[in-house]
Amino acid sequence: MRNFTNVNDIGPLDQALAKARYVKENPFADQALGKNKTLLMVFFNSSLRTRLSTQKAGLNLGMNVIVLDINQGAWKLETERGVIMDGDKSEHILEAIPVMGSYCDVIGVRSFARFENKQDDYNEVILNQFIQYSGRPVFSMEAATRHPLQSFADLITIEEHKKSARPKVVMTWAPHPRALPQAVPNSFAEWMNAADCEFVITHPKGYELDPGFVGGARVEYDQDKALEGADFVYAKNWAAYTDPNYGKVINTDRSWTVTTEKMALTNNAFFMHCLPVRRNMIVSDDVIESPQSLVIPEAANRVVSAQTVLKEILLSL
Numbered sequence: 001m002r003n004f005t006n007v008n009d010i011g012p013l014d015q016a017l018a019k020a021r022y023v024k025e026n027p028f029a030d031q032a033l034g035k036n037k038t039l040l041m042v043f044f045n046s047s048l049r050t051r052l053s054t055q056k057a058g059l060n061l062g063m064n065v066i067v068l069d070i071n072q073g074a075w076k077l078e079t080e081r082g083v084i085m086d087g088d089k090s091e092h093i094l095e096a097i098p099v100m101g102s103y104c105d106v107i108g109v110r111s112f113a114r115f116e117n118k119q120d121d122y123n124e125v126i127l128n129q130f131i132q133y134s135g136r137p138v139f140s141m142e143a144a145t146r147h148p149l150q151s152f153a154d155l156i157t158i159e160e161h162k163k164s165a166r167p168k169v170v171m172t173w174a175p176h177p178r179a180l181p182q183a184v185p186n187s188f189a190e191w192m193n194a195a196d197c198e199f200v201i202t203h204p205k206g207y208e209l210d211p212g213f214v215g216g217a218r219v220e221y222d223q224d225k226a227l228e229g230a231d232f233v234y235a236k237n238w239a240a241y242t243d244p245n246y247g248k249v250i251n252t253d254r255s256w257t258v259t260t261e262k263m264a265l266t267n268n269a270f271f272m273h274c275l276p277v278r279r280n281m282i283v284s285d286d287v288i289e290s291p292q293s294l295v296i297p298e299a300a301n302r303v304v305s306a307q308t309v310l311k312e313i314l315l316s317l
């Protein structure tokens, strides 16, 4: 595997899960693989989990790790070709990317949707420029349309906790005051559609996701009905995808908050969220603190997903 940007890059999911299990049980077994190899992590946006878990994964593999926060200390980057650079942006991304590539062996990139131009977001303009111009393998640390390291960790967590061969997994929209990208729900849908589960998506009308990500999943507008018999409840907010509301918050209906009453409709489901989460908007204190909450083991599995992916990339060098 050279680049990792979506579910197809990891190969068959049963094999990917077996590799992840091995990495989890033997975190330091592959230190020779990363010796004298440098991982560069480039952040255009904030992070807690991705930053720490991916660094830890690189260190477990014996790699040297460098982290660059584009908006804190680096030159402000122009990303459009043809622009007369007479404003506040000092460097063009088309020089910056190959320079970054010359300092490392593998690059991770975090670059969220900007909600300025839907086509640019859904064409993954920044991530693809890194793939095209860095000369290095590139993996997504959450791009405009997908967050595959998160989805892989989510799948590992479901696999570890499922009580039936084909669990019912419900992804529910939940309210949030700000406009959040669709990357996590898109990606979760992509991975769940590829996994062996009954997958249901529930959200208020107007929050329909890109049909390319929804695939064959059942979409249910009645949250209570969707939650009936669920084994896993995956909560997430996202801004509208469909035009003319792309990137907008069209409602913050608090009746969609995941509460104890909502969880009572399920099959004693586990609660999942990628974090960070706004308590008592997305999920009540009671639910996130309950024994059924998997948010901490889910975050811990981010090391496992990142290390499994990095290992595959290192094996391809």
Ligand code: CP
Pocket (backbone or CB within 6 Å): 046, 047, 048, 049, 050, 051, 142, 150, 274, 275, 276
């Ligand atoms: N879930 C996740 O990606 O968290 P961070 O934004 O803190 O990295």
